Amino acid sequence: MATDPGVLDAMTPPGYTFPTIRLRQQQNDPSRDPLVLVACGSFSPIHYVHLQMFAMAADYARNETNYEVVGAYLSPVSDAYGKRGLARAHHRVEMCELAVKHARQPLMVDPWEAQQASYVPTAKVLDHFDREINQLRGGSSGKKVRIALLAGADLVETFSQPNVWALHDLQHILGDYGAFVVERANSNIEQALSSLREWRDNIHYIPAIISNPMSSTMLRLLLKGNMSIEYHVPREVMDYIEANGLYKDEMVAAPDNKKAKSAEGSSS
Numbered sequence: 001m002a003t004d005p006g007v008l009d010a011m012t013p014p015g016y017t018f019p020t021i022r023l024r025q026q027q028n029d030p031s032r033d034p035l036v037l038v039a040c041g042s043f044s045p046i047h048y049v050h051l052q053m054f055a056m057a058a059d060y061a062r063n064e065t066n067y068e069v070v071g072a073y074l075s076p077v078s079d080a081y082g083k084r085g086l087a088r089a090h091h092r093v094e095m096c097e098l099a100v101k102h103a104r105q106p107l108m109v110d111p112w113e114a115q116q117a118s119y120v121p122t123a124k125v126l127d128h129f130d131r132e133i134n135q136l137r138g139g140s141s142g143k144k145v146r147i148a149l150l151a152g153a154d155l156v157e158t159f160s161q162p163n164v165w166a167l168h169d170l171q172h173i174l175g176d177y178g179a180f181v182v183e184r185a186n187s188n189i190e191q192a193l194s195s196l197r198e199w200r201d202n203i204h205y206i207p208a209i210i211s212n213p214m215s216s217t218m219l220r221l222l223l224k225g226n227m228s229i230e231y232h233v234p235r236e237v238m239d240y241i242e243a244n245g246l247y248k249d250e251m252v253a254a255p256d257n258k259k260a261k262s263a264e265g266s267s268s
């Protein structure tokens with residue numbers, strides 16, 4: 001079930017404005033259905049494969065569906081997520097901003113989720129995008145925009161793990177929004193998708209022609225070992241990490257909040 005608009009409006013952080021600089025409120029091809037892709041994650045740090053996911057999804061949408069991507073967003077999770085080793089949310093937002101600066105995709109960074117004091121389940125994050133784009137701005141070319149989650153196959157595998165996602169959140173994400181899922185090395189996507197058959201029409205699986213086993217965890221390990229991450233992240237991101245002394249030691253973003261990931265933290 002969608003989050004009450006009043007609840008979402010009350011969650012607006014002080015000084016926040018929804019980023020629209022690259023959001024196309026008029027479509028290039030009005031015969032298509034407008035689509036906005038939202039990638040939720042830690043992005044600690046953001047790397048090139050995160051960015052490539054958007055290019056792959058845009059290609060897929062153009063070639064295999066009737067959608068036109070009119071906007072794309074990174075939504076870094078807040079410090080309340082409590083995952084060990086993450087940089088603070090404001091650093092992760094800043095690194096994402098640096099990474100999208102030269103993007104050709106209509107890619108933006110939304111700090112709304114990152115700035116929340118409590119953990120926000122992904123279903124509610126998508127409701128925030130629906131509110132901003134469809135309810136408050138009237139969609140694109142006067143049409144309701146399809147909001148969809150963009151995720152790697154590993155995230156989708158967690159959908160069927162016990163106590164990670166609430167069933168009503170999955171119903172809302174996959175039934176009312178939809179997902180574009182990018183292949184990721186070592187993921188058993190067939191098994192994951194077989195337990196999500198109910199929502200198969202709303203799940204678009206994107207095989208990777210060039211797959212890359214990159215992860216932020218590996219980059220954090222390289223940095224901790226005083227090794228270079230050059231060519232894995234944009235130059236500006238690497239400079240930012242160096243200038244701010246990030247990932248030198250084990251960092252905990254916030255008091256460990258194990259419930260953050262659990263279904264108890266679900267959107268209603």
Ligand SMILES: Nc1ncnc2c1ncn2[C@@H]1O[C@H](COP(=O)(O)OP(=O)(O)OP(=O)(O)O)[C@@H](O)[C@H]1O
Pocket residue numbers: 039040041042043044049050053150151152153154155182183184185212213214215216217218
């Ligand atoms: N190499 C990759 N291939 C496909 N999808 C990826 C890849 N790396 C990250 N993703 C996807 O990007 C999104 C955000 O991921 P996240 O911030 O957790 O990155 P990560 O590299 O997996 O980080 P970590 O190692 O800290 O878990 C998720 O949906 C994740 O599945």
Ligand SMILES: NC(=O)c1ccc[n+]([C@@H]2O[C@H](COP(=O)(O)O)[C@@H](O)[C@H]2O)c1
Pocket residue numbers: 040041042043077083120121122123155158164165166169261262263265266
């Ligand atoms: N119940 C939920 O809504 C739920 C559960 C697990 C992960 N997630 C999201 O998936 C993403 C996972 O990121 P990481 O792979 O970096 O942990 C985060 O954005 C997190 O908020 C949401």
